[in-house]
Amino acid sequence: MDMAIEEKKSGASPLQVAKAVFWSFLGIRRRAAYEHDAVTLKPAQVIIAGIIGAILLVLSLVALVRFIIS
Numbered sequence: 001m002d003m004a005i006e007e008k009k010s011g012a013s014p015l016q017v018a019k020a021v022f023w024s025f026l027g028i029r030r031r032a033a034y035e036h037d038a039v040t041l042k043p044a045q046v047i048i049a050g051i052i053g054a055i056l057l058v059l060s061l062v063a064l065v066r067f068i069i070s
Contacts, residue, residue, distance in 0.1 A: 014049075021049040022052040025057065 012020075020037045023029050 016036075017041060017045045017049045018053075021046065021053045024050075025026060025053060028054060 016037075020033075020041060023033070
């Protein structure tokens with residue numbers, strides 16, 4: 001329990017935020033991971049990472065379609 005409080009104060013690393021957003025995009029999340037993220041992630045981190053992830057997803061799909069068509 002003390003570890004969760006310390007992590008909440010320090011916040012999550014960018015890698016932890018990226019992993020949380022990636023797994024959320026796929027829709028695969030363990031309950032324990034979700035609860036851990038709910039304690040450590042800040043809403044602003046998730047929103048920014050979600051927007052960046054969505055842009056990367058759209059750009060990669062556009063590139064894939066252009067590659068297949070050409």
